[in-house]
Amino acid sequence: MLGLLLVLLATGQVWAGAWSQAKGHYYAKSSGIFYRADKVFDEMGKRRALGMDHDRFESAQGFVYLEYGLRDRLTLLTQISGGQLKAENDLLRKETAGIGDLELGFKYQLVDQPVVVSPSLSIKLPTGYHKAYDPPLGTGNTDLEVRLLLGRSLFPLPLYLGADAGYRRRGGQFSDQLSYGFEAGGSHGRVFAKVYVEGKQTLSGNQESSGEVGSIQVSEGDFAKAGVNLALNLAGSVWVDLLVEGIFTGDNIGAGRSWGLGFAYRY
Numbered sequence: 001m002l003g004l005l006l007v008l009l010a011t012g013q014v015w016a017g018a019w020s021q022a023k024g025h026y027y028a029k030s031s032g033i034f035y036r037a038d039k040v041f042d043e044m045g046k047r048r049a050l051g052m053d054h055d056r057f058e059s060a061q062g063f064v065y066l067e068y069g070l071r072d073r074l075t076l077l078t079q080i081s082g083g084q085l086k087a088e089n090d091l092l093r094k095e096t097a098g099i100g101d102l103e104l105g106f107k108y109q110l111v112d113q114p115v116v117v118s119p120s121l122s123i124k125l126p127t128g129y130h131k132a133y134d135p136p137l138g139t140g141n142t143d144l145e146v147r148l149l150l151g152r153s154l155f156p157l158p159l160y161l162g163a164d165a166g167y168r169r170r171g172g173q174f175s176d177q178l179s180y181g182f183e184a185g186g187s188h189g190r191v192f193a194k195v196y197v198e199g200k201q202t203l204s205g206n207q208e209s210s211g212e213v214g215s216i217q218v219s220e221g222d223f224a225k226a227g228v229n230l231a232l233n234l235a236g237s238v239w240v241d242l243l244v245e246g247i248f249t250g251d252n253i254g255a256g257r258s259w260g261l262g263f264a265y266r267y
Contacts, residue, residue: 017162018116018151020109021069028066029264033243035059037256041221045251053089057135057254060084061100070106077105077122085135094135099128101138107149116151141171147179159186175204175220190233192241199224221252231264239264 021027038056039047050056061083068076081100088094105122124143131140147166154160166179178201185194204220227245234240241264246257 018107018109018118018149018164020073020075020107020118021067023069023072025267026066026068027264027266029064029262031063031065031241031243031260031262033059033061033063033258033260035061035256035258037254039255041223041247041250041253041255043221043252045249047255050254051089053091055089056087057256058086073109075107075109077103077107077120079103080127082128085137087135096133096135096137098130098133098137101125101129102127105145114152116149116153118149118151120147120149121145122147139170139172139174141174143171144169145179157186158188159184175202177202185229192231192233192239194229195227196229197224197226221250223247223250223253227258237266239266 036056036058038050038054040050041047061081063079063081065079066077070076080102082098083100084095084097086093086095102125103122104125105120107118107120109116109118111117122145124145126138126140126142129136129138129140145166145168147164150163152161162181162183162185164179164181168177168179170176179199180201181196181198183194183196185192187193199222201222202220225245225247227243229241229243231239231241241262243258243260243262245259247253247255
């Protein structure tokens with residue numbers, strides 16, 4: 001088809017922080033994320049055009065994310081996505097629309113002070129995958145991920161710090177991945193803001209040998225991205241937020257940017 005070298009970004013939530021939900025309480029968020037890439041970081045880490053014929057990739061995806069406190073320290077997690085993917089160049093154009101992957105998991109808050117420590121376990125299921133989809137809505141394989149989440153409140157300052165590290169066991173022909181993240185945020189009145197850096201390291205002996213789903217090459221490369229998230233309390237427990245993020249370094253990966261709008265409710 002287009003010879004694109006893409007990363008299929010699961011750009012939704014990333015199991016929102018180390019703190020658990022109280023028993024019977026929940027945090028729910030729906031968001032729309034828009035992604036576009038016409039550049040790529042090649043196998044040498046150099047930024048260049050995605051293809052010879054003005055190749056480009058765009059997605060418009062919706063995410064529904066939920067945390068529910070089954071017990072005071074045990075929080076259940078789930079996320080489902082859906083949307084439209086588009087890959088095109090000056091000669092060809094292909095689109096896919098449908099339901100994406102389903103993620104299910106839990107986190108358990110082991111330590112409260114001075115640093116919150118919560119391990120988590122999640123599974124990704126290819127709910128909406130079909131081999132005829134091109135571009136694909138995922139890899140069509142089941143993945144299992146373990147993560148360690150850390151959080152530190154800087155009270156009495158209205159600030160916090162967070163970090164996480166994880167290992168994703170990927171199904172099929174795709175290489176396993178290490179992930180990491182750092183964030184810092186704070187609130188003032190009805191406004192909340194955070195900045196973050198996230199990345200993935202693919203455990204592949206030959207990153208140029210990408211897996212294929214349909215006619216799309218799914219990158220086995222590495223990347224790091226940075227973003228800003230701003231939120232405003234509309235009323236009561238209802239929040240609206242804006243997200244902007246972009247990949248700033250990597251190899252064998254699409255060099256795209258995303259922006260998103262979300263609504264959240266906490267009970």
